Amino acid sequence: GENVEQHPSTLSVQEGDSAVIKCTYSDSASNYFPWYKQELGKRPQLIIDIRSNVGEKKDQRIAVTLNKTAKHFSLHITETQPEDSAVYFCAAFMEYGNKLVFGAGTILRVKS
Amino acid sequence: NAGVTQTPKFQVLKTGQSMTLQCAQDMNHEYMSWYRQDPGMGLRLIHYSVGAGITDQGEVPNGYNVSRSTTEDFPLRLLSAAPSQTSVYFCASSYDGRREAFFGQGTRLTVV
Numbered sequence: 001g002e003n004v005e006q007h008p009s010t011l012s013v014q015e016g017d018s019a020v021i022k023c024t025y026s027d028s029a030s031n032y033f034p035w036y037k038q039e040l041g042k043r044p045q046l047i048i049d050i051r052s053n054v055g056e057k058k059d060q061r062i063a064v065t066l067n068k069t070a071k072h073f074s075l076h077i078t079e080t081q082p083e084d085s086a087v088y089f090c091a092a093f094m095e096y097g098n099k100l101v102f103g104a105g106t107i108l109r110v111k112s
Numbered sequence: 113n114a115g116v117t118q119t120p121k122f123q124v125l126k127t128g129q130s131m132t133l134q135c136a137q138d139m140n141h142e143y144m145s146w147y148r149q150d151p152g153m154g155l156r157l158i159h160y161s162v163g164a165g166i167t168d169q170g171e172v173p174n175g176y177n178v179s180r181s182t183t184e185d186f187p188l189r190l191l192s193a194a195p196s197q198t199s200v201y202f203c204a205s206s207y208d209g210r211r212e213a214f215f216g217q218g219t220r221l222t223v224v
Contacts, residue, residue, distance in 0.1 A: 044202070099160060102147070102155040
């Protein structure tokens with residue numbers, strides 16, 4: 001079935017370092033790939049997304065890259081800050097079935 | 113500006129009881145979905161709808177029913193609650209699934 005795999009499940013970095021989270025997807029027809037951040041006790045919120053017609057997108061300290069051939073995409077956070085600590089989810093919209101499927105999440109801890 | 117309104121916020125059920133989780137959105141979104149969130153398993157899709165009168169199953173549909181009689185509302189029914197359904201449930205809506213999804217506040221359900 002359609003699935004999205006996300007790694008690592010937990011990530012600890014020192015404040016100021018970079019963090020990278022990677023995801024792979026199964027449906028080659030997928031063309032929309034969002035990333036969500038969920039703070040403790042809160043609802044997930046979109047932080048950045050990318051469509052298949054571009055390979056990279058940046059928004060201040062956050063960037064996402066997409067490799068459609070390899071069916072993987074990554075989230076890059078530079079100059080991490082304590083407030084970046086949260087759970088991050090990648091997702092892919094599966095055109096086969098019209099479903100938005102999420103990865104299992106990455107717990108990011110930024111140590112100050 | 114309500115967005116996605118999800119009720120209740122907390123619920124405790126006894127095994128075998130039934131209940132309905134309510135979800136309403138005021139953004140005129142066609143696409144609505146229900147997810148459950150369990151530790152280490154991310155957001156798993158239960159059911160989704162691409163428009164009024166249309167529903168479909170996600171990854172974990174067993175034990176749940178949905179209906180979509182209006183664009184605004186997408187209730188989730190637990191037919192006969194089981195301890196395995198203890199989880200946090202999120203409703204989400206988006207324009208067509210391929211744009212930002214807005215989540216409700218979540219329902220923390222405990223089945224004893």
